[in-house]
Amino acid sequence: xxxxxxxxxxxxxxxxxxxxxxxxxxxxxxxxxxxxxxxxxxxxxxxxxxxxxxxxxxxxxxxxxxxxxxxxxxxxxxxxxxxxxxxxxxxxxxxxxxxxxxxxxxxxxxxxxxxxxxxxxxxxxxxxxxxxxxxxxxxxxxxxxxxxxxxxxxxxxxxxxxxxxxxxxxxxxxxxxxxxxxxxxxxxxxxxxxxxxxxxxxxxxxxxxxxxxxxxxxxxxxxxxxxxxxxxxxxxxxxxxxxxxxxxxxxxxxxxxxxxxxxxxxxxxxxxxxxxxxxxxxxxxxxxxxxxxxxxxxxxxxxxxxxxxxxxxxxxxxxxxxxx
Numbered sequence: 180x181x182x183x184x185x186x187x188x189x190x191x192x193x194x195x196x197x198x199x200x201x202x203x204x205x206x207x208x209x210x211x212x213x214x215x216x217x218x219x220x221x222x223x224x225x226x227x228x229x230x231x232x233x234x235x236x237x238x239x240x241x242x243x244x245x246x247x248x249x250x251x252x253x254x255x256x257x258x259x260x261x262x263x264x265x266x267x268x269x270x271x272x273x274x275x276x277x278x279x280x281x282x283x284x285x286x287x288x289x290x291x292x293x294x295x296x297x298x299x300x301x302x303x304x305x306x307x308x309x310x311x312x313x314x315x316x317x318x319x320x321x322x323x324x325x326x327x328x329x330x331x332x333x334x335x336x337x338x339x340x341x342x343x344x345x346x347x348x349x350x351x352x353x354x355x356x357x358x359x360x361x362x363x364x365x366x367x368x369x370x371x372x373x374x375x376x377x378x379x380x381x382x383x384x385x386x387x388x389x390x391x392x393x394x395x396x397x398x399x400x401x402x403x404x405x406x407x408x409x410x411x412x413x414x415x416x417x418x419x420x421x422x423x424x425x426x427x428x429x430x431x432x433x434x435x436x437x438x439x440x441x442x443x444x445x446x447x448x449x450x451x452x453x454x455x456x457x458x459x460x461x462x463x464x465x466x467x468x469x470x471x472x473x474x475x476x477x478x479x480x481x482x483x484x485x486x487x488x489x490x491x492x493x494x495x496x497x498x499x500x501x502x503x
Contacts, residue, residue, distance in 0.1 A: 180321070183263050184198065184261070184263055184264070184502070185266065185384045186198055186202075186264065186265045186266065187357070188398050190275075191454075194220065194274060198263065198265075198345035201239075201240050201263050201265075202240075202242070202265055202275070202367070202428075204217075204219070204223075204243070204287060205242055205275055205276055205279070205285055205287070206239070206275055208276070209274065210347075210350045210351055212379065213287070214290070214347070214349075214350075215356065217375070218289060218290040218291075219265075219286060219287050219288060219289060219290065219352070220287070220349040220350070220351070221286070221287060221288075221354075222285065222288055222289045222354055222359070222482055223280065223281050223284070223285050223351060223354070223355060224280075224281065224282035224283075224284060224285075224355070225243070225247045225250060225251065225282055225283055225284040226282075226358070227354060227358060227359035228251060228252060228284045228285070228286045228359075229254055229357060230358075230359030230360070230362055230363065231286055231288060231362050232251070232255060232258060232286070233254060234362035234363070235431075236288050236289070236291075236362055237260050237288060237289040237291050238255070238260065238262050238285040238286055238287070238288055238289070239263070239286075239289050239377045240262060240263040240264070240286070240287050241262060241264055241265070241284065241285060241286035241287070242265040242266075242267050242275070242284070242285050242286075243264070243265075243266060243267070243271060243283060243284040243287065244263075244266070244267065244268060244269045244272060244283040244284070244493065245266055245268075245284075246269075246283060247283035247284045248264075248266055248280075251284060251407075251461075252430075253498065255437070256434070263283070264500065265396075266463075267379035269283060270422065279433055280355075282496050288349075290349065290432075293465075294367075295341055295366060295367045295368060296367050296368065296376060297367045297368060297369040297370070297371075297375045297426075298367075299367055300338050300340060300365055300367030301323075301340075301367075301375065301378055301379060303365070304337055304338065304382065304384070306382070308346065308406075309405065310337045310384060310403050310406040310407070311334075311335070311336050311337060311358065311407055311408075311409065311456065311459060312336060312337050312338055312339070312340060312379070312384060312407070312408040313327060313330075313331050313336050313338070313340070313408075313409055313411070313452055313456075314339075314340045314342075314372070314408050314409065314410040314411065315327060315339060315340070315341050315342070315344045315345055315411055315414060315448070315452075316343065316344075316372060316410065316411070316412050316413060316418055316419060316422050317342065317343075317344045317413030317416070317419070317469075318341070318344065318345045318346065318411070318412075318414065318448055319344060319346050319413060319414065320346060320414055320499065321329060321346045321347075321350050321352045321354045322352060322353070322354070322449075323355045323356075323414065323447065323448050323449045324345060324346045324348050324353045324354065324357075325348070325353040325354065325355065325356025325357035325358075325361065326350060326356050326357070326449030326450075326452075326453075327339060327369040327411075327448070327449050327452050328353075328357040328360045328361045328364050328366065329356065329357045329358050329360045329361070330362050330449060330452050330453035330456055331456070332358070332360035332459060333360075333453070333456075334365050334453070334456035335499060336364065336456060337365070338364060338365035338366055338367070339364060339365070339366040340367055340368075340372075340375065340408070341366065341367070341368050341369065342369050342370075342372040342450040343368060343369065343370050343372075344413075345368070348361045349361065358427070368370070372420055372422060373422060373425050376408065376410075376422070376425045376426070377425070379408050382406075382463045383406050384406045384407065384408050384429070385405065385406065385407050385408065385428065386406065386407075386408045386410055386425060386426045386427075387401065387407050387409055387426060387428045387430060388410045388417045388418055388422075388423055388426035388428070388429040389409055389410060389411055389412060389419055389429075389430055389431070389432070389451060389452075389455050390412060390416070390429055390431065391431050391443055391467065392422065392423070392429050392431070394429060395429040395431035396428075396429070396430050396431070397430065397433050398430040398431065398454075398455060398458050398459070399433065399458065400429050400430070400481070401458070401459055407459065407480050409456070409459070410426055410454050411423060411448050411451060411452055412448070413448070414447075414448055425454075430455075431454065432446060432451055434446070434456055459465065479489075
């Protein structure tokens with residue numbers, strides 16, 4: 180049993196000081212505080228909490244209503260690490276957390292290894308056969324990062340490679356928008372995106388820009404059954420010139436043409452990623468359980484990094500502070 184202690188909380192009264200301290204972490208928890216002080220992240224809603232507990236990310240503690248606990252208990256009991264569990268009434272959980280969108284369950288996860296590296300992601304990609312990887316450059320909106328991960332899981336992408344300016348996928352909103360697929364889909368952060376695109380090419384994975392450029396071809400012409408990395412740019416400026424230059428092929432999603440002001444119509448980056456993945460299917464979709472099995476223990480850092488350092492804490496905090 181991984182449940183270290185089961186606390187029945189009434190009127191938010193907990194006598195044990197250690198338990199009280201742990202429960203207080205859920206009190207109006209902000210991403211900035213969890214990330215900066217303790218290297219934690221918050222997971223919300225029963226469905227997402229269950230997906231989190233099936234993953235290889237460590238769980239520290241969770242709170243749940245008595246109604247939701249039976250569906251969560253078997254997964255919590257199967258965890259290798261001890262978990263503090265607090266059973267609490269729905270209204271009391273709303274008071275504790277400070278918001279109503281918890282759905283009856285919250286959990287705290289540990290960033291025991293952070294940030295997941297591009298090296299670990301690339302080296303563990305299948306060496307042959309059809310493959311689709313998503314690459315996100317300067318996607319700073321948290322909801323878009325979550326939606327990209329959700330699309331990657333839905334359409335069986337091999338993973339998502341983010342560059343350093345992208346928003347933190349473990350922010351609460353990103354986790355929620357991904358519907359917990361951030362714990363299924365392998366992902367990593369690149370600190371040298373152009374160099375990593377060359378490394379992908381060395382593994383017979385061709386970077387392909389999805390961008391509205393004059394020389395872009397309709398995405399329907401993209402050759403199928405190959406190995407591609409679909410590259411998407413940020414919400415404001417799209418793909419940067421250096422990254423665009425690193426992509427030998429460029430494709431666009433056809434639209435209705437310029438608007439009434441003569442400006443090119445464009446899609447939200449997460450929507451564009453979903454359309455591109457649907458347009459470019461692999462021979463056989465990976466199920467979420469297969470994605471998780473492949474991701475467990477493989478999307479995390481390689482052996483050159485251990486725990487979340489203070490430098491990494493500060494880097495993550497500065498990168499995503501504006502999203503709290």
